[in-house]
Amino acid sequence: MMRLFNPFTVLICSLLLTTSCATHPPAPDNALPDLTGLPQTLLAGATLEQARSVALANARTKGWTPVDSRPECVVLERELARNSPQAQALGPQHQQLPPRIRVETHFRPQADGVLVALRAFIISHPRDAEMQHLDYTTDYQVPLQASLAALQQEWQTGARPPVMPPTSTAAPDPSPAERPHADVQLTPPVTPPRQPTAAPPVVNRPSPPPNPAPAVAKPASPAPAHTVPALPPPERRPPVPVTALPPPAAPLPTSGLIPTPAPITNSVNETNPMLALNQNQPGLWAYYAEQYARTHGCTLTDNGAMLREKTISYELHTVPCADGRAFLLKCQGGVCQMAQ
Template sequence: MNGWHLKLLATGLLLLHLADSQALQNPAVLLFGATLTDARAFAVEHASRRGWSIREVTANAALFEQVLDGEETDAILVVQRLLRIRAEFAEESDGVRVSLRAEEVEWPETDREWMADVTGRYADNLANALSSLRAKWDAWRGNSASLPNAPSSRFHGGVPPDSSRMAAEPIGTWAYAAERYAQSRGCELTERATQLESNGQDWERHWVFCRDGSRISVRCRYGDCTTGP
């Protein structure tokens, strides 16, 4: 084997090592007792309830999006920057492990598109989202196990039943941005989903619920948030 082939092999091994290291660093959580179908459906439902757009769902992954910046031109929202979260599902002996990876995309689906991995920057937010997902899964699983003659299929059509969705509350496009702003003001998020209070053509007002029992009114315009009146 000549020097060029050795260098090529070394480069390939390094890239493989970096990819494996990155996968290990991505925030992850185990949903005990879940099947792959259950975990995927539950995660998609959870993300939808939190205000995320569902871009793509495959057998072992799901892709969620949230607009961060944009402007309206001729009544059409032109997205300038969005946050994209990729959830990956891996079966294990005790359940399914869900891992998350974050990516910011500028000028999506244009010839100016540019993206960057921001998993590290959003690590705390991703960990909180996974903790919330597991708590809701554990609660649903516990309630399901206590029901007499519970059917063996957890979800009908791959979607959690209404009883697992908590109280129906309106959500908004920029709920996640509102939560990030509230956290910057010292709010420690609870398991309760952020609630859309009101909205207009290019703005939303949210209630973000904090662990100390308080709630913060946050107004967002194209993902740019401030404390609401």
């Protein structure tokens, strides 16, 4: 009896355990994430739709692709640069299928505007069964803060609707008693037809006294007639022979003289993997280097970051501190780190 009862007991216990897991209330899907400690900024006076529109427009200009859009969150992705330190740290197995970087932009309405917070991830093995999400928010702290500063500046300068000038209010018309000419209408005056002017009266001059009879004058001799000599007939000249012009010379070849302009490509700079300002802007990497030194307990001097070396793929900066220390930083792919 004990051998027959044990299997039934185990079956009943299993059913009870399964029923208790199924009745456990699941976590709500619409729970908002905690934004404490994330890089964030407040767009003062903005609505939720305005904040999302400005953030999406700013992201598209920097080459990001929206992959998910909800009222309180916009997910952006782009391919991570192969020569970036983050991609190289994942190993050579990601060369055929490069990793991607993902930025979650969270919007939280407040009483005085909309709070915008950013969170960064690196996705290894994208579109694969081994896909992993690695949180890189702390490593990308400085570029994320720069992105929020650019978003704040764009909201303050270009996102607000233009302020229309106040319309001028016309003064009220005075009452008929106050108007000096109340019966004058605002119509062009009619010009009366011109009347023919009367001729001035003719004043008869007094007749001169009678003159004595003039003496008979001698007839004057006629003046000699002036004769014009006849012009000689024009001299005939031989006709001028018409000669044909030589044919124009063949045009010189210009293929070797004028270089062919290079095609214009609208490509996105792959060395800047973050939603940040243009890395070709002068002084941007120096700003990143100074931010790195501040986060590591350095009090900057008046000299600030000094450029030591600049190549196509990275820049080398020295940041002196007030206590005598100095940071030698290598800025590449959106991240500044200590030079090896």
